[in-house]
Amino acid sequence: MAQHDGESDSNMKAIVQHRYGSPDNLELMDIDIPAVKDDEVLVRVRAASVHPDVWHVLRGLPLVLRVMGAGLRKPKRAVPGTDVAGVVEAAGKDVTQFQVGDQVFGESVRGYQWRNGGSYAEYVAVPAEVLALKPANLTFEEAAAVPTSALIALQGIRHQGQVEAGHKVLVNGAAGGVGMYAVQLAKSYGAVVTGVDSTDKLDIVRSAGADRAVDYTQEDFTRGSERYDLILDVPGNHSWSECKRALKPEGTYVLIGHDHFGKAGHRIMGSIPRFMKLVALSPFVSQLPKANFSMPPKKESMAVLKELLEEGQLKPLIDKSYPLSDVPDAIRYMQEGRARGKIVITV
Numbered sequence: 022m023a024q025h026d027g028e029s030d031s032n033m034k035a036i037v038q039h040r041y042g043s044p045d046n047l048e049l050m051d052i053d054i055p056a057v058k059d060d061e062v063l064v065r066v067r068a069a070s071v072h073p074d075v076w077h078v079l080r081g082l083p084l085v086l087r088v089m090g091a092g093l094r095k096p097k098r099a100v101p102g103t104d105v106a107g108v109v110e111a112a113g114k115d116v117t118q119f120q121v122g123d124q125v126f127g128e129s130v131r132g133y134q135w136r137n138g139g140s141y142a143e144y145v146a147v148p149a150e151v152l153a154l155k156p157a158n159l160t161f162e163e164a165a166a167v168p169t170s171a172l173i174a175l176q177g178i179r180h181q182g183q184v185e186a187g188h189k190v191l192v193n194g195a196a197g198g199v200g201m202y203a204v205q206l207a208k209s210y211g212a213v214v215t216g217v218d219s220t221d222k223l224d225i226v227r228s229a230g231a232d233r234a235v236d237y238t239q240e241d242f243t244r245g246s247e248r249y250d251l252i253l254d255v256p257g258n259h260s261w262s263e264c265k266r267a268l269k270p271e272g273t274y275v276l277i278g279h280d281h282f283g284k285a286g287h288r289i290m291g292s293i294p295r296f297m298k299l300v301a302l303s304p305f306v307s308q309l310p311k312a313n314f315s316m317p318p319k320k321e322s323m324a325v326l327k328e329l330l331e332e333g334q335l336k337p338l339i340d341k342s343y344p345l346s347d348v349p350d351a352i353r354y355m356q357e358g359r360a361r362g363k364i365v366i367t368v
């Protein structure tokens with residue numbers, strides 16, 4: 022297998038974030054192609070995608086993310102982006118599962134996404150264990166639109182929500198990046214799904230497979246008569262006690278949380294205090310999942326997503342594609358909150 026020792030003098034184009042702040046600070050530059058560690062592969066990036074956590078790390082908000090590994094005064098890793106689809110160019114000496122030329126997709130970071138992952142570049146070094154082979158029925162753009170959003174959705178639907186056939190599932194924020202995968206995943210497990218979102222996105226909720234689409238400007242699901250086995254709550258616009266009204270006694274409430282690009286105003290800790298409150302209640306309330314800060318192995322989760330994508334049970338929806346040089350515009354577009362599907366970067 023080809024090796025890449027990192028001593029190559031060849032450069033690549035990359036989006037570089039010099040400091041925390043606005044998208045105006047991002048610069049397309051020539052920098053060194055990253056060196057690969059023994060357990061990493063060098064991926065020639067063909068596509069990446071944009072999600073709200075990219076915005077968080079760009080802004081350095083909430084401030085707590087800076088001490089959680091993103092970098093105290095400036096980002097530790099200068100190149101943003103955590104989703105990638107591309108071709109294996111070289112591999113570290115311990116990598117056995119991929120060959121040069123393999124088409125792969127996945128997240129470019131181990132663990133959670135509040136850090137830069139280097140995928141807004143021509144090349145990125147990625148731990149092999151977090152990648153999977155790209156489904157042949159997907160383009161690179163489609164594959165790059167999946168990992169972060171679908172991994173969060175899978176964690177909520179499968180690991181925390183434990184959805185089974187016949188369960189009644191409500192996804193709040195069902196047309197967004199996480200929500201539209203959550204609807205499809207719940208359907209693939211045989212659930213009866215209600216999706217809640219804004220008026221002009223209800224077609225997305227329905228095309229994701231929801232049995233019922235609820236317009237949150239017209240109807241408050243917490244005041245309806247339906248009781249759910251799982252509420253997966255992306256925007257978190259209702260309190261726990263309001264959501265509890267719509268849960269079966271043996272149901273489960275999973276909060277994803279969304280800071281609405283700073284509009285929620287939680288500059289220091291973000292949604293963390295709200296999560297901690299739920300965690301503190303969880304020993305006494307069976308509807309709240311017990312505290313578990315470990316994520317399921319990404320390798321296992323990526324294998325599940327790959328299979329569902331190949332079977333056509335999971336389908337990405339892309340709104341717009343931007344070339345690498347236009348990453349700042351892509352992030353501004355996401356921040357406007359009008360996207361109907363995922364925003365993709367082509368490289």
Ligand SMILES: NC(=O)c1ccc[n+]([C@@H]2O[C@H](COP(=O)([O-])OP(=O)(O)OC[C@H]3O[C@@H](n4cnc5c(N)ncnc54)[C@H](OP(=O)(O)O)[C@@H]3O)[C@@H](O)[C@H]2O)c1
Nearest residue numbers: 073194196197198199200218219237256258277278279280
């Ligand atoms: N918990 C975790 O482990 C974890 C990990 C990583 C990321 N995250 C977070 O997960 C979130 C992912 O969001 P995403 O990519 O799905 O965001 P998104 O694409 O912005 O989707 C959010 C959706 O919620 C809708 N919405 C807004 N207000 C609503 C309301 N009151 N009722 C119902 N729907 C409403 C939005 O529609 P309108 O704007 O049209 O209203 C939008 O369709 C991010 O905030 C990210 O930081 C969580």
